Amino acid sequence: MNVKDLFDLTGKTAIVTGGGRGLGEQMSIGLAEAGANVVVCSRRVENCLAVSEKIRELGVQSLALKCDVTNPDDVKHVVHETLDTFGKIDILINNSGATWGAPVLEMPIEAWNKVLNVNVTGVFLMTQEVGKHMVKRKQGKIINISSVAGLKGSDPAYMDTIGYNTSKGAVISFTRDLAVKWGPYNIHVNAIAPGFFPTKMSNVLIERGKNHFLNKTPLKRFGSERDLKGVAVFLASKASDFMTGEVLIVDGGTHAM
Numbered sequence: 001m002n003v004k005d006l007f008d009l010t011g012k013t014a015i016v017t018g019g020g021r022g023l024g025e026q027m028s029i030g031l032a033e034a035g036a037n038v039v040v041c042s043r044r045v046e047n048c049l050a051v052s053e054k055i056r057e058l059g060v061q062s063l064a065l066k067c068d069v070t071n072p073d074d075v076k077h078v079v080h081e082t083l084d085t086f087g088k089i090d091i092l093i094n095n096s097g098a099t100w101g102a103p104v105l106e107m108p109i110e111a112w113n114k115v116l117n118v119n120v121t122g123v124f125l126m127t128q129e130v131g132k133h134m135v136k137r138k139q140g141k142i143i144n145i146s147s148v149a150g151l152k153g154s155d156p157a158y159m160d161t162i163g164y165n166t167s168k169g170a171v172i173s174f175t176r177d178l179a180v181k182w183g184p185y186n187i188h189v190n191a192i193a194p195g196f197f198p199t200k201m202s203n204v205l206i207e208r209g210k211n212h213f214l215n216k217t218p219l220k221r222f223g224s225e226r227d228l229k230g231v232a233v234f235l236a237s238k239a240s241d242f243m244t245g246e247v248l249i250v251d252g253g254t255h256a257m
């Protein structure tokens with residue numbers, strides 16, 4: 001198969017959670033540029049509508065749906081609407097995420113539960129619902145957004161995020177175990193561990209420790225809009241058909257240091 005065909009997503013259907021802004025928006029656009037129809041969902045449907053509009057301008061179809069990934073009814077609704085409109089789901093990107101900064105001894109249980117709920121339970125709920133369809137069809141690509149923070153501890157002067165780091169480590173364990181369980185169903189489950197990308201979530205950290213983080217990044221810059229979408233397209237496409245249970249680190253070399 002020609003390499004361009006390996007990366008082609010024409011006719012595929014993708015769901016991206018938290019697709020209304022930040023990295024989710026960038027990856028949604030990337031999948032659409034590669035030919036996929038994309039369902040953009042998030043808590044705020046206004047953001048999703050704007051991203052859907054951009055996607056339709058690329059000549060593919062898009063739906064914008066409200067979805068809190070911690071709410072099983074919302075998750076079911078997204079899967080139902082997607083199947084109703086497109087008849088199948090080929091790709092799921094579990095991108096929604098939340099964080100909370102507090103020293104361990106001061107971390108409120110409510111914040112801990114919220115972070116774990118969105119970042120871990122949300123990934124589970126969405127995967128379970130989409131998986132019912134993918135397992136039956138014996139086809140699927142699931143991409144979970146972890147973080148470099150899930151692979152190592154962070155400097156508390158800049159990132160005191162015990163719940164976040166824990167949740168992103170859990171996303172990697174979830175990815176590996178599910179890859180083993182669903183490999184026989186021809187479902188590929190991989191994770192991406194991004195380093196620092198300026199978004200609403202990370203801007204406060206970047207303001208606090210720009211030089212600190214740049215010093216810890218061999219490529220001496222933060223991730224940009226073009227740095228993640230190609231990786232997402234790769235993991236969503238035939239080009240990665242012999243990969244599952246893998247974590248791709250996209251961090252300018254931070255983890256290598």
Ligand SMILES: NC(=O)c1ccc[n+]([C@@H]2O[C@H](COP(=O)([O-])OP(=O)(O)OC[C@H]3O[C@@H](n4cnc5c(N)ncnc54)[C@H](O)[C@@H]3O)[C@@H](O)[C@H]2O)c1
Pocket residue numbers: 017018019020021022023024041042043044067068069070095096097098118122145146147148193194195196197198199200201202
């Ligand atoms: N920006 C970075 O440097 C960086 C690095 C590593 C990993 N990540 C991860 O990338 C993902 C996207 O983050 P981002 O940087 O674009 O930040 P962001 O805050 O712009 O995006 C987070 C998205 O998650 C959605 N979300 C939050 N709670 C939700 C819920 N309960 N239900 C549904 N959607 C919900 C938000 O609406 C938003 O669309 C997150 O999982 C984050 O942990 C980001």
Ligand SMILES: O=C(O)[C@H](O)[C@@H](O)[C@H](O)[C@H](O)CO
Pocket residue numbers: 147148149154155159194195196197201202254
């Ligand atoms: O939002 C995130 O997940 C952060 O950007 C982390 O991934 C940092 O890059 C890392 O922890 C630096 O030490």
